[in-house]
Amino acid sequence: MEYVRMFEDCGWEYLTEFDGYNYFRKPADKMQQKEEIFCDDISHLDMMNRIFIGRVIPLIVILCGLIWQLYISATDHSERGWLPVFIVLVIIYIITFLQFAVKYFAFRKKVK
Numbered sequence: 001m002e003y004v005r006m007f008e009d010c011g012w013e014y015l016t017e018f019d020g021y022n023y024f025r026k027p028a029d030k031m032q033q034k035e036e037i038f039c040d041d042i043s044h045l046d047m048m049n050r051i052f053i054g055r056v057i058p059l060i061v062i063l064c065g066l067i068w069q070l071y072i073s074a075t076d077h078s079e080r081g082w083l084p085v086f087i088v089l090v091i092i093y094i095i096t097f098l099q100f101a102v103k104y105f106a107f108r109k110k111v112k
Contacts, residue, residue: 011026012024044107044111056100063093066093070086070087
């Protein structure tokens with residue numbers, strides 16, 4: 001509750017907690033320029049670490065499954081109809097991971 005009160009004292013309205021994350025909002029007319037809820041780099045990096053562990057690692061597991069299915073589809077001639085779909089999904093996953101990784105490691109290097 002102290003955590004929620006701290007943000008409420010700064011003008012943020014607590015919405016809910018879902019899947020280990022607390023959600024806040026602030027009316028646009030009370031915003032001062034570009035305002036973020038993370039005011040220091042360490043807490044921002046901590047949030048990015050939680051996202052990496054909770055979201056990116058499971059997506060890597062899914063990507064491995066897609067690659068395995070892509071391999072099976074490529075070697076099994078009866079399953080070739082799904083091959084373009086798997087190729088597109090693998091490309092989307094790789095682009096997403098690379099975008100996150102570049103931003104994550106650049107920010108982590110800046111903080112440390």
